[in-house]
Amino acid sequence: MSAELKAVQAGETVLVMDRDHPVARLVSLENENGIEVREPLQAFSFERLAPLMSGGSLGPLFEDRGRR
16 A cells, blocks of 8 residues: 555556455645545445355365365
8 A cells, every 4th residue: 555655646646446346535735734635425334245055164164175
């Protein structure tokens, strides 16, 4: 990340991606007083996902590895 921050300090814009989705843009501040803190547009939340299988995950992993 430090290389990206150095690029931003040099005046470049860095796009931050989450897989194929842009989530942020890093741009250089023109002066030290140029920082603007804004309230989020919506609250962060996530849904807890249900497990894809019951029981532990090691059994199927060892079973798969045993077939190789």
